[in-house]
Amino acid sequence: MNLHKLIFTENACYKAGRKITVKGIMVHSTGANNPWLKRYVGPDDGLLGKNQYNNHWNTHHPGGREVCVHGFIGKLADGTIATYQTLPWDHRGWHAGGSANNTHIGFEICEDGLADATYFSKVYKEAVELCVYLCKLYGLTEQNIICHSEGYRKGVASNHGDVMHWFPKHGKSMDTFRADVKLLLNAPVEKEEPKTEQKEETTEYPAKLTAGYYRVRKEWKDSKSQIGAYRVLANAKAAADKNPGTFVFSNDGVAIYPTQEKKEEIFRIHTVVKGDTLWDIAAKYLGNGARYPEIKTLNELKSNTIYSGWKLKIPN
Ligand SMILES: [Zn+2]
Numbered sequence: 001m002n003l004h005k006l007i008f009t010e011n012a013c014y015k016a017g018r019k020i021t022v023k024g025i026m027v028h029s030t031g032a033n034n035p036w037l038k039r040y041v042g043p044d045d046g047l048l049g050k051n052q053y054n055n056h057w058n059t060h061h062p063g064g065r066e067v068c069v070h071g072f073i074g075k076l077a078d079g080t081i082a083t084y085q086t087l088p089w090d091h092r093g094w095h096a097g098g099s100a101n102n103t104h105i106g107f108e109i110c111e112d113g114l115a116d117a118t119y120f121s122k123v124y125k126e127a128v129e130l131c132v133y134l135c136k137l138y139g140l141t142e143q144n145i146i147c148h149s150e151g152y153r154k155g156v157a158s159n160h161g162d163v164m165h166w167f168p169k170h171g172k173s174m175d176t177f178r179a180d181v182k183l184l185l186n187a188p189v190e191k192e193e194p195k196t197e198q199k200e201e202t203t204e205y206p207a208k209l210t211a212g213y214y215r216v217r218k219e220w221k222d223s224k225s226q227i228g229a230y231r232v233l234a235n236a237k238a239a240a241d242k243n244p245g246t247f248v249f250s251n252d253g254v255a256i257y258p259t260q261e262k263k264e265e266i267f268r269i270h271t272v273v274k275g276d277t278l279w280d281i282a283a284k285y286l287g288n289g290a291r292y293p294e295i296k297t298l299n300e301l302k303s304n305t306i307y308s309g310w311k312l313k314i315p316n
Helices: 012-016 117-138 148-154 174-186 233-242 278-286 289-298
Strands: 003-005 024-029 071-075 081-085 104-109 145-147 214-217 228-230 247-249 255-257 268-271 311-314
Touching: 024 117, 024 148, 071 117, 081 117, 104 117, 117 174, 145 148, 145 174, 214 233, 228 233, 233 247, 233 255, 268 278, 278 289, 278 311, 289 311
Parallel strands: 003 081, 024 104, 024 145, 071 104
Antiparallel strands: 071 081, 214 228, 214 247, 247 255, 268 311
16 A cells, blocks of 8 residues: 555545544545546645645535545556545545544545546555555444445445446456455465564464475575565565575475566666666667667666656666
8 A cells, every 4th residue: 555644634524523433444536537546635735736626625614515524546647546534534525425524534536437447456456455455544444434425325325336337347346356355365465474584484373384384585495585475376476586596486496486587687777867768778788879779778768868867777
């Protein structure tokens, strides 16, 4: 989760200053084709980008309405996905149009055109992670999570269809959502897993579980170099990626990641300084300025303009 905070202190809801005992979470989506957080969250903090209409919700009555939620999930100016907390979590929000305002944290997922599977999967994951975070904070479980339309059926929210007009388009539902929250809630906390061989083999762990660890180390024999032991391969790979020179070892000591292929992808890095051009950098590292398009491609540059401080990968 990429969590940021920008409390809507100008919103009348914030100013009303009422607190709730949090008993649940209500998932909303905005109902408008605008995935950019800056549409709703402002003013610009340097990440959101500027809302040229200044019609974000950090105002007394956004669009003349009494409306305010605890958070938004959507795109930052650079296109990455983030969560913004916009009210203290235990503040009484104005999101449900019903009694759920007295009990539920409400957050909005910014909708796009509803057809983009990549955007959907990213915001869905972000929403799952936000709910896991909030469940831990308030001792809730996945059973305490509903969406707006479910709230309507329970008689605690107004008649809106979100999020069930969207999730099923991508093979998801509130049931899959709750199941995904549950999975993550019950997952072991990776960072707290034992790092030393000694602790790992302690009998507190059933043999079945210890058998399933992916260990991230420099060498199998060098247990002191261990970064961590993970039950989920993807997490072990991520740890190996973050720690160059380490590998993921299966339980029997075989290095399974990075593979040879991956190792070849270790690049030299050039930090751009004032006056650098792509041509010069290509000439310096590749021996031929005309090879600069290779640097552009590798770094996914859209133009030939580069800026001081950028770290460019150099093709091998
Ligand atoms: Zn809603």
